[in-house]
Amino acid sequence: MTASKRTAEATIESLHRIFTIPEAPSSTLGLVEKEISENLAGFLGNHIVATEQALTDIEKDFAESSIPEQPQFVSDHMHHLLEKLVSRSVHTSSPSFIGHMTSALPYFILPLSKLMVGLNQNLVKIETSKAFTPLERQVIGMMHRLVYQKQDDFYGSWMHSANHSLGAFCSGGTVANLTALWVARNNLLKPDGDFKGVARSGLYAALKHYQYDGIAILVSARGHYSLKKSADVLGLGQDSVIAIPTDEHNKIDCQLLAQKCEELRQRNIKVLSIVGVAGTTETGNIDPLDKMAEIAQQYRAHFHVDAAWGGATLLSNTHRSLLDGIERADSVTIDAHKQMYVPMGAGLVVFKNPASVAAIEHHAEYILRKGSKDLGSHTLEGSRPGMAMLVYASLHIISRPGYEMLIDRGIKNANYFADTIERHDEFELVTRPELCLLTYRFVPKAVQVFLNTASPEESLEANLLLDKLTKYIQKTQREDGKSFVSRTKIEVQKYHGRKTLVFRVVLANPLTTKKILHDILNEQIAIAQTSQNFLPQLLAMAK
């Protein structure tokens, strides 16, 4: 065996080890842990959704609205939970669950989570968290460094400074994006002379003072819906989020972006923020961040990068350059609970300028006193768990090269799957992976040939049927429960920009093998044959 082959095998072996639950001595196992470790293949069996029961049926077991008057033994209640809840939950860690960003977890997360819950530290203030506060600041510092790559002395000066903050830890990408735009809004409409700033006087007074006729946030048409939610909460209104069309690679069209900025300037509408997406939720593509930074600078807009999903790519030296330009962002969102394999409830935003978060500072007398190092003075959320500990532990246990292996493997798997689909007679690749995400659909060979020469009307008719077939296959596959891919609707240039229904695949689980991918395609072909209407109609049309 060659050395490189041995290394490759050792690598896969170690990936397997951290994503599988080791046998623990049975005497120390509680009922739940026993359940989990005994059924490693999934304590839900081999099924993605362990039961084919309809949701409306399950709802009947959760119909009681009165609070129990009778106490229950813990062991009895455990059995109740296992039967009614656990057995009917979704096996998100299955290697054939490749439809969403919710991922498998390394085995060590489970005991560490127990420790975290047991300690029940509250990160809102030091009085209830002590060492957890510097730990969280360090994690934010590490993630800041991952993005901005400043030197030791920078982190020495700012990481633990009471009046500064390199970012905010929060429950997820939604709150991270909201925090970034909140900081941007308050810095734009800051106190000025008699005007006390938007934070105190509100948006109406702020617009009057600064004499703007409106405020806009610009993002590509592939932007995440959390930006609209943020605009809503911040009082800017959802319509202030303007979607800029993308090119054929699902990246923002910078020419149109610059045009829109110019048009808004002439209408006296201030661009609050330009948001670049690094890893779109639907297709996994990355915007041209460098060019966007240029435009943001020109119009003096806050440049935010939503790297909730793709940010972890920075951990891979192989692929880091895909996000070039991210270091020019004023703020960056990264979700640790996506490609960093930490359980849900772990998002964060980092800020280039350690002083910018002062714009959202809040104080109270009994906690968060001025000059204290309480994290709560710079976060939207109040009471918060010690989730940063899980990120801290993962960064140490897996380490950067370990994450690089995971990221590289996902991208390699996605490219393998894309090549397989492209070569396959019965499938059409819709978007090529840039990260580990791709979209495709089932299109029989004859229909592919037909589409190549079809008139616009014929093409539309065939695509309407193909949408129905895609939906049928996806739903049936999900209900059969052996594997899971998701579905979404995206504009496809080839079909004149028509919104087309496609399968969406996220290949983040390191235990997903080539065989599993082939099985998923074969299963989809078999399901397609059972379609009573759509497939026969399509084939007749293509004749």
Ligand SMILES: *Cc1c(COP(=O)(O)O)cnc(C)c1O
């Ligand atoms: C997942 C995601 C979000 C939202 O994050 P949550 O953790 O679900 O709140 C925002 N933006 C992008 C690009 C995402 O992929």
